Amino acid sequence: MAKDYDVLIIGGGTAGLMTAAQLHRKDKQLRIGLIEPSAKHHYQPAYTLVAAGTFDMKDTIRNEGDYVPKGVDWIKEHAATFEPEKDTVRTSEGQSYTYGHLVVCPGIKLDIDAMPGLREALATDFVCSNYIDPEKTLRVLKAFKGGNAVFTQPSTPIKCGGAPQKAAYMSDEFLRKSGVRDKTNLVYATPGSVIFGVKEFAPALMDVIHKKGIILKTFYNPVRIDPVKKEIHFKWSKPGENSCVLTEDQGLKEKVEGESTIVMPYDMLHLAPPQSAPDFIKQSPLAYQEGPSKGWLEVDINSLQHKRYANIFGLGDVAALPTAKTGAAIRKQVPVVVANVLQRIKDGLLSKEQYSGYSSCPLVTGYGKMLLAEFKYDNVRDSDPLLRRLFDTTKPLWSMWILKKYGLPWLYWNKMLRGTM
Known part of the structure; x- marks a missing residue:
């Protein structure tokens, strides 16, 4: 019996939009569904600057629909329950959707x-x-x-x-x-x-x-x-x-x-x-049922494949990964999920792509100063080799502030969410 979607994505935040964009760019024949109820998309990394009076809140908000790739079905509903044995997701609105592969990235709950x-x-x-x-x-x-x-x-x-x-x-x-x-x-x-x-x-x-x-x-x-x-x-x-x-x-x-x-x-x-995983994840069979990661999405930390359901992958803030939950982490996670989903669709195997735990914190220390901390699993420094040659990234710098205030927002809206970075 045919599935509703080859790939169904839960969540239209950074992880969901990037995954949809990269999958669609690599295979425009894929039937992709994106479940996301929100009409607006927020660039949250700028909130620190908004609070300091150096960034306008309205510049952090854009229309979600402007970033859902054409050819991807935007399902404006709330994911509610999972039936992984039946490859089915049900929504609060009473609809059900079947999938070949599921990508789970609904973010985090305050x-x-x-x-x-x-x-x-x-x-x-x-x-x-x-x-x-x-x-x-x-x-x-x-x-x-x-x-x-x-x-x-x-x-x-x-x-x-x-x-x-x-x-x-x-x-x-x-x-x-x-x-x-x-x-x-x-x-x-x-x-x-x-x-x-x-x-x-x-x-x-x-x-x-x-x-x-x-x-x-x-x-x-x-x-x-x-x-x-x-x-x-x-x-x-x-x-x-x-x-x-x-x-x-x-x-x-x-x-x-x-x-x-x-x-x-x-x-x-x-x-x-x-903060915690969203309730519908905590209460689902996809979450860890016990242990220190109870309630968070249970995935392999390198392949990002679910540990119990082979056609499910997870990434972003909801995933139980021992690294910082940031947009920078998502930028490195998305290509791994995309490669693995496409490889499984092709031959049922995983790709050779692995997530190293990379994340980064742009630590703004004052007006005009920022330290860019890049690292991977086990708190091992993982700074970009080119940046390390040009700058001492262990110290707050004016150049990093310019990156934070101007460079990163532009890259986010124009490259990351478009699936080209």
């Missing part, structure tokens, strides 16, 4: 309700998130008159793991320009032990932390917000230690509750919210 008090706190004028509304971050910064400005990172996997510290760096610069930095305790709190996991880039970032006078708090896992008292609660997360002792208050007026809870007052709070 899990606001996973942190008690977060939803209520976001309704106040003191709490913001670049992930949710970067324009509000800018409004909060403009209204801030001093005190504790606290920036946090959750313990869950998140998209663009460097974004929370970028928010802190750019806010530092903004507050200096507005004349209130000397009245501010600027805190960056992370559940981790270091500022950045790739050792070649950590020294330059620690230098940024020290020069800016940012108070770095490691092993601080945010768990709850009290928006009435304007306090955030952290769980002390240092391995092997069940209790914490405050050795340096640094004027923050922190206090310890019980053995391992630290309470910090805030006058401004920026959060990266907890």
Whole structure:
């Protein structure tokens, strides 16, 4: 019985559009379906710049339909359930679609309700998130008159793991320009032990932390917000230690509750919210059913083929891959998925293409400065050889800022989403 589509793609974000474009370019006879309900497409890497007042929000949004390749069926519905044994996807709108191969890339969910008090706190004028509304971050910064400005990172996997510290760096610069930095305790709190996991880039970032006078708090896992008292609660997360002792208050007026809870007052709070796979993935047979990756899409980390269903592939933020969830990672994942799908259609085998875990974080450290951290699995540096010959990419540079503000957006809209990069 004929399938509705040779290839059905779930999700029309960066991964979905790039996969559709590259597949269509390589074989225009393929029947490709793309399930994506959103009418607009967002260039999220610019949100950090929007929050700092140096990029216009309207320039991050374009029509989704302008980037769905002609010849690809755009199904404006919500994927809901999977029946992999029947090669079938059902949508919330009551339709079902069959496929020869399935590519799963619906992105990531901002899990606001996973942190008690977060939803209520976001309704106040003191709490913001670049992930949710970067324009509000800018409004909060403009209204801030001093005190504790606290920036946090959750313990869950998140998209663009460097974004929370970028928010802190750019806010530092903004507050200096507005004349209130000397009245501010600027805190960056992370559940981790270091500022950045790739050792070649950590020294330059620690230098940024020290020069800016940012108070770095490691092993601080945010768990709850009290928006009435304007306090955030952290769980002390240092391995092997069940209790914490405050050795340096640094004027923050922190206090310890019980053995391992630290309470910090805030006058401004920026959060990266907890994140997870979308619910319809978590509740599906395609997700890991147990273990540390429970709920995330179960794929081989090199071939990106599903571990239990050979005609299913996954990529992007939803995939359980031990690397940073970024657009740069997707740019390297898409050719692997495309090659493997085409090879399987041809002869049932996989191609020789392998994903190395490549990702990158364009770490904006101030107006006119950016450090481009490129790496692969196991936190091994993987900087572009040409860039390494031309620039010292372990340090913040003006040239990298120009790339971030002008070069990368142009490449995204004109090359990546068109399937030519």
